[in-house]
């Protein structure tokens with residue numbers, strides 16, 4: 001191939017090969033150091049999409065789409081003037097002419113070249129790996145293929161019992177498969193755990209339903225075309241329908257090798273402390289780089305390499321890479337496991353071990369011979385102290401006089417010197433983004449930040465592996481407390497309580513009116529913030545008629561209709577599941593015509609009649625109630641609609657009757673008041689015509705039952721609902737929904753949708769799952785009972801008004817005249833009326 | 841006690857009988873019509889006080905304030921407009937969110953269970 005040499009001397013153009021996590025981070029860092037006027041950046045990535053968060057890849061199975069996993073959207077590259085070529089494999093490097101060639105035949109010249117080609121899953125040379133049903137676990141495409149193939153399987157195995165293998169096994173279990181893990185070495189997680197720690201972990205995993213085979217050598221994958229079984233060296237067989245190989249990684253150094261760069265004997269592109277390869281103009285970073293005989297298979301060291309290489313290129317020459325800590329915490333599997341430093345120190349250091357076989361807890365730390373320094377450790381079953389131990393190790397903080405308190409916990413008080421407040425300012429809190437304690441505290445002090453989200457945005461801490469989130473939270477709360485700022489989310493100046501506390505007070509003290517609550521627990525007269533919030537709690541707690549305490553309700557709840565421009569109201573009767581008869585449609589048409597109302601189909605599968613005067617509302621509703629309609633609660637922070645698709649009764653793809661289920665749910669939860677409005681959806685198959693995953697709860701039919709998703713949201717910050725449980729039957733689904741909705745009602749802050757509530761929750765969806773599905777707090781039955789009471793107490797608010805002349809009196813404009821408001825003005829608009837602007 | 845300014849206003853007012861106390865909700869308001877004027881009158885039960893102001897919200901010119909929620913801000917009695925929750929002092933009519941517009945307020949008295957609103961004579 002022939003290329004023209006670019007002018008030597010100043011770096012003008014940087015080409016990055018590989019758009020993975022580290023390649024992306026490099027672009028971000030380099031662009032921050034040098035704008036488009038200084039440097040041209042071009043990236044080639046083999047994968048069909050921009051870089052995504054591989055660390056959280058497994059969340060793809062929990063309903064995170066490929067969009068959610070994206071490190072940055074396509075537009076980010078455009079905004080930063082970085083040219084991104086996706087689906088292009090770089091096949092050659094012409095070092096002499098400083099030129100690369102891609103499989104599409106494109107050539108491109110560089111001044112500096114960055115190899116961020118990552119690694120590939122290692123597939124051991126076993127007979128039969130080419131068979132159908134054998135997968136690796138590395139890319140979104142791998143997961144898509146596993147998900148698809150898994151649908152027709154019952155039993156699956158993972159080859160490899162390391163960090164990744166266990167994560168993959170958990171994913172297989174979540175797919176509803178019977179899963180086994182096979183490890184060649186006689187214990188699980190051999191790189192992080194010793195024999196005793198691994199034994200405890202294995203025991204716990206077996207209790208969770210995972211089959212574990214250690215010390216097994218797999219000789220052959222048998223089957224005619226597709227996998228049937230694994231044959232071990234002892235000639236025993238394990239029947240499986242699917243196999244995921246997770247036997248380690250191999251750096252992708254093929255490109256480097258082909259152009260003559262120095263590579264390691266066992267793979268990896270050799271780099272020096274500046275991350276330079278054996279070619280002056282080529283750097284290697286991330287999982288493909290071999291530094292001092294070491295491949296770093298974690299993201300944090302990769303990010304540090306990205307920082308060093310970027311600073312080398314813009315000639316901030318002081319920065320070098322000198323190795324990195326390999327501490328890790330296992331995520332997702334449901335058992336705490338963590339290790340830091342070197343927990344295997346045999347010839348120097350003294351181990352201190354705490355083991356509780358009954359509870360399945362194993363903690364081991366290794367301290368220096370003089371007992372002063374922490375050298376490493378491992379935690380199984382309870383990794384609460386991981387962050388503080390890890391910080392102590394990283395920052396070389398002296399151990400307390402009796403170092404055993406570090407694993408045993410001090411008798412009486414908490415172990416001294418453990419909290420964030422005792423860390424030095426230089427202590428690194430987020431290792432992925434290299435953020436120190438001082439950075440975070442400074443921001444809180446100087447910029448008056450009070451929310452975790454703000455700190456994430458400013459520093460990017462918690463955005464990598466997420467492991468530092470609890471530490472950052474602690475640090476935030478601590479600093480705020482020290483600054484004398486209240487951390488508590490009280491309602492307003494009239495109540496020194498959070499919504500959750502008020503909910504408990506109201507329930508326990510049996511309080512039914514705002515006035516009683518204010519007398520006993522508040523001060524002043526209340527205001528437009530606490531009144532509706534308390535009104536909503538009272539309604540959630542007792543499901544009494546809101547209109548009885550009308551003056552503490554927001555105007556929509558006070559008049560049981562949505563106020564519109566000009567001061568008229570809209571009327572939306574409930575149309576459960578969106579199913580409606582022609583007769584009922586005719587009634588709506590006739591009423592709208594009679595009262596001169598503007599009509600529109602809403603986005604919630606029902607019909608809105610707008611422009612009703614306050615004094616007309618009871619009459620309109622009288623006619624609607626007589627025709628069998630009920631209030632649609634379009635005005636309330638309450639259940640709105642449960643949207644449905646046409647489902648299996650008509651649709652040729654439908655698996656189950658989504659309309660009947662939506663109807664059943666809408667009828668069950670109609671009128672349910674909550675911290676914010678609630679919406680649901682039920683789709684008859686994966687095509688998802690009901691947009692159920694855009695709702696607070698969404699249900700999608702599967703071959704085996706229903707999948708239940710929670711926490712979805714449209715609005716200004718759309719978010720897809722996440723999988724809570726799969727393949728459950730209707731009754732289980734309703735049980736989980738009862739628990740979920742009641743738990744939300746009891747614990748959310750005012751005006752937080754379910755999505756916000758879950759996003760803010762410590763432990764997020766995983767925690768919610770343990771509460772709802774595993775009933776880890778033991779409150780499941782109580783929540784169901786409370787919900788049943790609310791369901792039983794339901795009455796149609798409008799029917800009550802229509803039947804009660806006293807209540808009807810509240811619906812008039814003047815108290816001393818029957819005249820309607822003379823200031824209302826309408827104009828004609830496409831054959832209907834609309835308000836004439838914003839009033840006079 | 842009422843301020844001198846208020847007493848002066850009371851003294852000069854011409855009183856109109858507008859409604860019976862029973863016509864009012866607790867801690868809430870109603871709208872009354874006096875010729876072409878619409879006035880919001882509030883029964884501030886928790887303070888044992890009555891207040892009146894123009895029914896028109898000056899933010900977007902909506903005839904609505906009688907349907908607003910009442911309460912206090914640091915002890916100042918106020919009403920919040922149902923549309924965009926702008927709040928106004930019921931004593932001075934001043935906007936409490938620091939914006940320019942303000943309300944006209946009127947004196948109120950109760951005699952023999954009847955509510956009277958005073959208009960400038």
Ligand code: SRM
Nearest residue numbers: 562563570601602603604605606634640713714715716753
């Ligand atoms: C009437 C309707 C528009 C329409 O003509 O289609 C509507 C109208 C209003 N929506 Fe909506 N939304 C309507 C469907 C939706 C949908 C679609 C859906 O439900 O499938 C969404 C997105 C889905 C979602 O909620 O997640 C939607 C997201 C919002 C939001 C944003 C919520 C959020 O969490 O970000 C608001 C603002 C809020 O509630 O705070 C809002 C608020 C409003 C309010 C109540 C604003 C207000 O306070 O005045 C509008 C009332 C107009 C009125 O008085 O009638 N509306 N709104 C729809 C009534 C559906 C029904 O049958 O009850």
Ligand SMILES: Cc1cc2nc3c(=O)[nH]c(=O)nc-3n(C[C@H](O)[C@H](O)[C@H](O)COP(=O)(O)OP(=O)(O)OC[C@H]3O[C@@H](n4cnc5c(N)ncnc54)[C@H](O)[C@@H]3O)c2cc1C
Nearest residue numbers: 018020021022023046054089090117118286287297298299
């Ligand atoms: C399921 C899973 C869970 C993990 N969990 C954790 C964890 O909890 N903590 C942690 O620290 N790490 C974890 N890791 C490891 C972490 O994801 C990696 O360390 C990180 O992704 C490495 O980034 P990279 O950019 O070096 O490689 P990659 O992310 O693999 O990116 C390399 C990219 O380069 C592309 N490429 C390769 N060759 C070429 C070429 N010639 N031309 C064009 N493009 C090319 C590849 O297609 C790929 O997109 C996990 C990994 C997996 C798979």
Ligand code: SF4
Nearest residue numbers: 645651654684685689
């Ligand atoms: S979601 Fe599926 S079942 Fe429902 S209408 Fe669409 S295609 Fe049919």
Ligand code: FES
Nearest residue numbers: 897899900921924
């Ligand atoms: S119209 Fe009253 S606050 Fe906007």
